[in-house]
Amino acid sequence: MRALVVGSAGQLGRELVSGLAGELAWAGDLDQVDVTDRAAVATLVERVSPDVVFNATAYNKVDQAETEPDRALAVNALGPRWLATAAREAGALLVHFSTDYVFDGVADRPYREDDPPRPLGAYGVSKLSGEQLVAESGAEHLVIRTSGLLGRGGSEQKGxxxxxxxxxxxxxxxxxxxxxxxxxAPTCAPDLAAASVALVRAGGRGIFHVANAGSCSWHGLAEAALALAGIDARVEAIASAELALAARRPAYSVLDTARYHALGLPPLRPWREALADCLGSPGRD
Ligand SMILES: NC(=O)c1ccc[n+]([C@@H]2O[C@H](COP(=O)([O-])OP(=O)(O)OC[C@H]3O[C@@H](n4cnc5c(N)ncnc54)[C@H](OP(=O)(O)O)[C@@H]3O)[C@@H](O)[C@H]2O)c1
Structure with a gap:
């Protein structure tokens, strides 16, 4: 594979870069290419001439998106559109990432790829638009939805x-x-990066759900992180409504990963096991 990675400084991007190693033809972040700039994206992809373009860029400030939906749409929908157009011209596969927040959270079983999306907020709307623009682009594409991404070193945007x-x-x-x-389902970025590369190699096309095994609430995740770190602290369980955040979130957004496994790919390890690897390690230079 001859891979190009945009968003290489993010949680997922960093892991894609280290996982792809010798197969990486080019990697960069916002300071090298702004994916909302159609001409810059076209020039880059034409020059590098990759087989696979991985889009790890994102605007993922879920609450702030409510007051700047245009910025969320630019990065999460227009960016993927320009990448897909450039990938199509280069005959490359576009691997794009999306979110469990395309769903409304009323389901009583894990969401499948073909369940109807109904995002509750501007972030989810922008991500769903990105998925749709990629699908309509005519480019060969793989859209990977994931949930609760935890990276070694975390997301700069979210502190x-x-x-x-x-x-x-x-x-x-x-x-x-x-x-x-x-x-x-909390999902660790190194596991998602490895699964994404495996999906490409297995010939996956269209939408796939990929997440670490199991599920929990943010409260459960906080307690698990504290236990793993050996910190004895009480975590008060509260209702979402008590935070009065700008954006609504799905109450239930576990993703069904059966389509991924149907390609013969093994389950991702349980989230608690993966979490241990993602805690407190710097993950960036
Ligand atoms: N984080 C989650 O909980 C979560 C959950 C489900 C799905 N996802 C999806 O997983 C994927 C990876 O997310 P992540 O958490 O790894 O994101 P991240 O850590 O925030 O990284 C995103 C990267 O994209 C860069 N970027 C932003 N705007 C750009 C632009 N216009 N042009 C080029 N680069 C730009 C960011 O740079 P700056 O930092 O300088 O802005 C950052 O380095 C995304 O598709 C996201 O929607 C994430």
């Missing part, structure tokens, strides 16, 4: 991963109040 932020607060003696009414 570190959720787990690292919880540990920092606990170490600082700050009270911990965490929502217990949203259920999803």
């Amino acid at each position: 570190g991963s959720f787990a690292d932020r919880i540990l920092a607060r606990a170490r600082g003696g700050q009270p911990l109040r965490v929502v217990a009414d949203q259920t999803f």
